[in-house]
Amino acid sequence: MGGLDLPANNDGAKNTFISSTNDGAAVRVTNPPPSSDSSVNLDISDSVLNLDVGDPRAFEKFWKRMDEKCKVTISGSEVMSYVSDLGNVCWFLEPKLRDAIKRVHRVVGNAATEDRHIVVGTGSTTLFQAALYALTSSPPPPPGAQPVSVVSAAPYYSGGGSRGLMVFRSPLLHPPDPSNALNVKVNPKRCFKDVTDYLRSGLYKWEGDAYTFDKDGPYIEIVASPNNPDGTIREAVVNRGDGKVIHDLAYYWPQFTAITHPADYDIMLFTFSKGTGHAGTRIGWALVKDKEVAKKMTECITISSIGVSKESQLRTAKILDVLSDDCQSFGAISENFFEYGYAVMAERWAKLRALVKKSNKFSLPKYPQESCIFSGKFKETFPSFAWLKCKEDVDLASLFKAHKLIVRGGERFGVGREYVRISLIGRDEEFNLLLERLASVLGI
Numbered sequence: 001m002g003g004l005d006l007p008a009n010n011d012g013a014k015n016t017f018i019s020s021t022n023d024g025a026a027v028r029v030t031n032p033p034p035s036s037d038s039s040v041n042l043d044i045s046d047s048v049l050n051l052d053v054g055d056p057r058a059f060e061k062f063w064k065r066m067d068e069k070c071k072v073t074i075s076g077s078e079v080m081s082y083v084s085d086l087g088n089v090c091w092f093l094e095p096k097l098r099d100a101i102k103r104v105h106r107v108v109g110n111a112a113t114e115d116r117h118i119v120v121g122t123g124s125t126t127l128f129q130a131a132l133y134a135l136t137s138s139p140p141p142p143p144g145a146q147p148v149s150v151v152s153a154a155p156y157y158s159g160g161g162s163r164g165l166m167v168f169r170s171p172l173l174h175p176p177d178p179s180n181a182l183n184v185k186v187n188p189k190r191c192f193k194d195v196t197d198y199l200r201s202g203l204y205k206w207e208g209d210a211y212t213f214d215k216d217g218p219y220i221e222i223v224a225s226p227n228n229p230d231g232t233i234r235e236a237v238v239n240r241g242d243g244k245v246i247h248d249l250a251y252y253w254p255q256f257t258a259i260t261h262p263a264d265y266d267i268m269l270f271t272f273s274k275g276t277g278h279a280g281t282r283i284g285w286a287l288v289k290d291k292e293v294a295k296k297m298t299e300c301i302t303i304s305s306i307g308v309s310k311e312s313q314l315r316t317a318k319i320l321d322v323l324s325d326d327c328q329s330f331g332a333i334s335e336n337f338f339e340y341g342y343a344v345m346a347e348r349w350a351k352l353r354a355l356v357k358k359s360n361k362f363s364l365p366k367y368p369q370e371s372c373i374f375s376g377k378f379k380e381t382f383p384s385f386a387w388l389k390c391k392e393d394v395d396l397a398s399l400f401k402a403h404k405l406i407v408r409g410g411e412r413f414g415v416g417r418e419y420v421r422i423s424l425i426g427r428d429e430e431f432n433l434l435l436e437r438l439a440s441v442l443g444i
């Protein structure tokens with residue numbers, strides 16, 4: 001498998017970032033990847049820029065201003081128990097997080113929380129797995145039953161695949177020292193297909209594109225809205241009586257799109273990773289109508305990890321509360337995270353569209369303006385990924401690679417190679433470098 005276990009080369013000059021590319025070739029970059037220390041200044045002018053993964057660092061400057069307000073102190077004797085609240089279906093959900101989640105949805109208006117059970121997970125990725133388990137394990141399938149089909153309409157959220165594995169040396173080791181080098185493998189496989197199939201479960205099985213799905217029997221459709229990769233607002237497409245639907249609403253937040261109504265589906269997944277950009281905290285939550293489904297989801301997480309970090313939950317609760325307070329305070333515009341985030345995304349999209357417009361070979365999706373109940377304004381969707389199409393039949397990801405840009409090709413999402421998905425939620429330096437290089441990809 002290309003890209004696995006590449007030795008992180010040490011040339012003694014700078015930290016080394018090695019990324020395997022789609023054809024398995026190693027690309028060595030003599031500048032570090034974005035560091036987890038936001039104070040480190042990066043010179044990335046000559047780097048291969050990895051825009052394959054949607055690491056949400058575009059909003060760090062906002063949260064830097066909130067450093068003090070968002071501080072959480074946890075003393076030595078706190079949150080030592082496995083248990084948070086035995087009276088709750090999800091017994092490892094911290095009451096503070098439960099309240100903060102309900103409040104932020106009320107403030108934003110993006111989801112109904114009344115009469116729902118909240119299940120917390122280590123990111124919404126684990127909740128997707130838990131939902132598949134819950135929807136297929138109860139009642140237990142009869143002996144010999146076929147696995148339940150899992151589908152999503154193409155282009156669907158998809159990982160980079162084994163050939164997209166990255167291996168990089170810790171950016172914080174400077175100068176690099178081979179004796180204590182920390183090699184980190186980042187496997188971007190964590191999407192609908194991979195999460196469905198990696199355990200080779202007998203309960204469910206990935207069946208691909210919901211548009212072409214024609215198998216009889218029970219199925220689960222996963223609907224991401226706004227969709228990753230193409231940013232479209234979506235509804236279920238199979239719509240048969242024996243089907244169940246999981247709604248992944250990771251991007252249904254006002255920095256990305258108009259909030260047109262409170263979502264009101266049976267199972268809704270949200271994530272702190274995209275809601276505020278705090279992907280490292282690894283918190284997601286599910287709003288679940290049916291108590292039995294919520295119980296089964298809780299059981300799945302109990303079996304796999306006996307709960308979810310309380311420290312992460314308390315940090316999430318604190319930040320969500322700060323965010324809700326600021327949204328309700330009608331203070332300066334810069335204090336409202338969603339207004340800030342929307343302005344960042346709007347500016348990036350304006351620059352990107354202006355560039356792409358200069359080429360008659362490439363296009364980006366168009367999104368309608370919708371009335372937003374959160375801001376009271378008409379708003380366009382500004383997705384966290386650009387879904388770029390070339391009108392000619394080219395392997396677009398390879399073309400990008402030749403210009404030192406790693407992006408995810410359309411075939412990974414169940415469509416053609418003339419599409420690529422480009423992350424737009426990196427840091428300013430990365431976005432600016434993207435624009436510079438994109439001009440040469442587009443031939444303008």
Ligand SMILES: Cc1ncc(COP(=O)(O)O)c(C=O)c1O
Nearest residue numbers: 123124125224228250271273284
């Ligand atoms: C549609 C969608 N769902 C879920 C996730 C994963 O979220 P988490 O970080 O909470 O696991 C992502 C991350 O990119 C995503 O795009």
